[in-house]
Amino acid sequence: MREIEKKAAKAYRQRFGEEPELVASAPGRVNLIGEHTDYNGGFVLPCAIDRRIAVAVGSGETRLYSADFDETRQALEKDSSWADYPRGVAWAMGEGGHEIGPFMAAFAGNVPLGSGLSSSAAIEAATALALDAFFGLGVARTDLAIICQRAENDYVGVGTGIMDQYASLLCEAGAALLVDCRSLEARSVPLDLGAAGLALIVCDTRVERGLADTGYNDRRTTCERAAKMVGVEELRDATEGDLDLLSGAELKRARHVITENARVLQAVEALTDNNFDEFGRLMYASHASLRDDYEVSTPELDTFVETAEIHGATGARLTGAGFGGCAIALIPDSETEKLTDACKQTFSEREFAEPAFYQFVPAAGAELAS
Numbered sequence: 391m392r393e394i395e396k397k398a399a400k401a402y403r404q405r406f407g408e409e410p411e412l413v414a415s416a417p418g419r420v421n422l423i424g425e426h427t428d429y430n431g432g433f434v435l436p437c438a439i440d441r442r443i444a445v446a447v448g449s450g451e452t453r454l455y456s457a458d459f460d461e462t463r464q465a466l467e468k469d470s471s472w473a474d475y476p477r478g479v480a481w482a483m484g485e486g487g488h489e490i491g492p493f494m495a496a497f498a499g500n501v502p503l504g505s506g507l508s509s510s511a512a513i514e515a516a517t518a519l520a521l522d523a524f525f526g527l528g529v530a531r532t533d534l535a536i537i538c539q540r541a542e543n544d545y546v547g548v549g550t551g552i553m554d555q556y557a558s559l560l561c562e563a564g565a566a567l568l569v570d571c572r573s574l575e576a577r578s579v580p581l582d583l584g585a586a587g588l589a590l591i592v593c594d595t596r597v598e599r600g601l602a603d604t605g606y607n608d609r610r611t612t613c614e615r616a617a618k619m620v621g622v623e624e625l626r627d628a629t630e631g632d633l634d635l636l637s638g639a640e641l642k643r644a645r646h647v648i649t650e651n652a653r654v655l656q657a658v659e660a661l662t663d664n665n666f667d668e669f670g671r672l673m674y675a676s677h678a679s680l681r682d683d684y685e686v687s688t689p690e691l692d693t694f695v696e697t698a699e700i701h702g703a704t705g706a707r708l709t710g711a712g713f714g715g716c717a718i719a720l721i722p723d724s725e726t727e728k729l730t731d732a733c734k735q736t737f738s739e740r741e742f743a744e745p746a747f748y749q750f751v752p753a754a755g756a757e758l759a760s
């Protein structure tokens with residue numbers, strides 16, 4: 391058992407006075423490339439990170455306990471707390487015709503919250519896998535991901551695509567996950583950073599993102615409008631030629647989506663050829679497109695990417711929705727400290743909040759602990 395899984399089991403014992411019947415955990419994620427493409431039916435390439443949320447489950451009148459908040463919630467009413475995520479999963483399972491009885495659950499996690507590393511997908515995926523096993527449902531992981539997305543969209547009320555839930559449930563250690571967000575087919579793409587002498591550095595700019603009250607929904611609507619204007623169902627089907635039919639925000643957003651989808655496929659080819667230079671070039675191009683065409687970057691995210699480039703990063707870009715949150719860099723192992731030091735200094739000179747840094751290796755998706 392991982393430490394975080396032991397912590398959830400211990401929290402369960404302490405809170406409910408008995409042994410849990412099972413423990414599951416699921417990771418947060420970073421997206422390597424393919425941003426704002428998922429809700430346009432396109433391609434994404436995330437990998438899971440070695441930070442997880444664990445849940446211990448057993449029988450009893452439904453109660454949810456969080457060790458991190460030291461807080462117990464009855465599962466009955468939505469109350470805009472962390473408990474809405476597991477409640478939403480139980481609700482979405484019911485809506486999907488899966489029979490869920492009462493259960494007690496204790497959670498413990500180490501995914502940074504609210505910074506764009508998908509702590510919400512992690513708690514949803516851990517809950518979904520645990521309840522699936524606990525109630526013997528036998529639901530496929532891809533369907534569990536859809537259940538989790540439904541929980542987030544229709545219960546919690548945040549309109550996200552499918553990427554985060556797919557990443558949390560389907561990623562494999564040492565690999566990225568290529569997802570076709572229309573067919574929902576996914577396959578692992580080996581990502582051996584160690585062999586390439588590269589480190590994956592994440593910079594949390596500490597600029598809080600609120601997906602619901604930012605431009606996320608606005609971007610989605612603009613994309614839908616642009617798709618209509620060029621006569622396709624989703625921007626996935628639009629071509630560069632179609633851009634002639636657009637202007638203003640629709641043109642910029644569509645240009646990002648079309649070029650980003652192409653970059654994901656090129657990035658997969660680059661990884662397959664072990665060509666990290668090309669992979670890095672695509673990361674920088676993705677960032678520029680998110681900054682200039684999709685307009686979801688911030689001065690902090692741009693500063694990190696610029697600093698990374700100056701310090702020899704192979705590639706760097708914002709990751710996740712943008713509007714704050716995190717950026718990533720692939721950088722030679724030996725250079726990581728220089729980069730984080732330089733970043734801290736530049737952030738302080740520019741009077742930005744002090745950033746936090748993490749180094750991750752591509753980790754395993756959701757698992758039942760044994």
Ligand code: GLA
Pocket residue numbers: 424425426427428429550551552553554710711712
């Ligand atoms: C958030 C959403 C994802 C995806 C990204 C942008 O992380 O949860 O579904 O849309 O933004 O790529």
